[in-house]
Amino acid sequence: MASIRDVARLAQVSTATVVRVLNGGATVSPARTERVMKAVAELDYVTNGVAASLSRGSTRLLGLLVSDIANPFTAQVARGLEDEAVRHGYQVLIASSDFDREREAAMLASFARRTVDAVALLSADGATESVSRLVRSGMPTVFVDRRPPNTPAIPLVRTDSLSAAREAVRYLIGLGHTDLGMICGPVSMPTAAQRAAGFREACAEAGLVVRPECLREGFLGTEGGYAAMCEVLDLPRRPTAVFSFNNMLAIGALRAVRERGVRIPADLSLVTFDDMELFPFVDPPLTAIAQPAYEIGAEAGRVLFDLLENGADAERPDVVLSTELRIRESCAPVGGV
Amino acid sequence: MASIRDVARLAQVSTATVVRVLNGGATVSPARTERVMKAVAELDYVTNGVAASLSRGSTRLLGLLVSDIANPFTAQVARGLEDEAVRHGYQVLIASSDFDREREAAMLASFARRTVDAVALLSADGATESVSRLVRSGMPTVFVDRRPPNTPAIPLVRTDSLSAAREAVRYLIGLGHTDLGMICGPVSMPTAAQRAAGFREACAEAGLVVRPECLREGFLGTEGGYAAMCEVLDLPRRPTAVFSFNNMLAIGALRAVRERGVRIPADLSLVTFDDMELFPFVDPPLTAIAQPAYEIGAEAGRVLFDLLENGADAERPDVVLSTELRIRESCAPVGGV
């Protein structure tokens, strides 16, 4: 494997000149430039990025911590971040925590060891201790989607979960529903707490009481959605409409619904946070709150590069992207239609 | 930022001893071990992985080139690969080519520069030149899902596209269909060629003629699926059953179908390669060929570590994982039912 010294030798210049030619910026005489280029071609020389990173003190790597890259929302965010990274000559190192606090901590530790230049955090609960250690170490960091409680002042890119949830539930109430349910993630997740709050607020402002057994908290993944929806459906008195915390829960919920022969929207109306490409084709087409996942990722990238270029001193208000309630056919006026 | 020398100084040992304690393996006296640990804790010392990589000549990084990490199949593969990587103390650097040959080449070049230890290739057409350069450089490499034509002998993890496609089409034929169509990716993609071949073989063995205008090739992405399906549906004589190259095309196809008010399966039967979690809930539930995406990724990881540990000399037959035709309700006997 040819090194920069080999190139320098073959081109009869100093290594400094090779660097100047390769990395641009400086001025090198045309003759030498050409000699260098020829030597590079001849030797199949490729810069060793590891050595370059060590020397320059920057890896041009962004770390992205997620719960599961296989979640479509997450993957879209990752793609948005990647595209923004590539525009800056960076790449993204993705790590899935798999909802496991230990693995999450381990992944953050590798980010630190690998000295990625900055980190975007979109994980289950951002295990407080490891996150704050990372932040204390001075790593430029951005939270995506949610900011764990008791966290230092770190920028956040998100949507407005609370009002989006409230809007969706208002829509349900507008349809005449008075007995609503929600299947929700663990309230330790800020988004879960916020969406539950939105649900509650909408009910409260309409003077509806939320039966505690109708708000099932603490579920994640399709399995969780299935379990939560089963609990709701098996209630002696079933709510007539259910609001789902996210796409994964909704998928699980659909399974529970189908299994019990419950008809949507005749027997039960359903709205969920997070839209998916297939929702319009589901039976029935699912009404959902769409989040601009790709944009969220791209925006997170912009924040990170801003941090990298301008330092973390300035105050940075949350970046709040807007959601859209896409009304399809999974909700009907109460009593069927 | 504390370095290993700071730790050594504080612990009153040599840097070699620090390394021994931190990386294990060697024997260090309990007294010194403890002093080192204390110093590490006191200084908040974290190994600089970049320096370690440079010195050791290994980054413990796997590169994964995909067309688009936002594709659910791809994301699952990535997850499988990541889990296998983590078991070996590795991480995965994912790069999306976005179906762009230039970007693909650029991403492969960064893999080379960053000196990832090995690369898994799951990309549009594996732009031959850049791939073979990578391989020539001695990079341990595995193809995932497909091996581009004219490629050096490199291991491959895949499913049997041809027979899976043939099986699905036979199923269609068994239902009485005699006029079949297929919407397909560009035949420069080996999987597209294979699935088209499977389609043709099944037709041929049943003595059916495939009308050329019924086999639309060259489409990718949901947009492509939409366009291809439009072409098929707008044919003067419409086939009664369509086989879709993959999940993305199928989603686009669904849009075309809906737009034209075509009923599935009454007017048209549909089968697609690649299953999705939501397919059982689509109207109607989609019959699909399921591939073990996660396993494919994990298996690719195993091949890579085998390559890393045992060298590339041994012959490695393709790893062929099995598919499953999941029959649901998107296909009906010809003439409706």
Place this chain on the structure above:
DNA sequence: TTGTAGGCGTTATCAA
């Protein structure tokens, strides 16, 4: 069991 010292390949400083 422990320490010394050289090397990994690039970048950047400082003279010339």
Place this chain on the structure above:
DNA sequence: TTGATAACGCCTACAA
């Protein structure tokens, strides 16, 4: 415009 050279921080012979 060029070149020599000292970092960057870790690992690993080799010697003790």
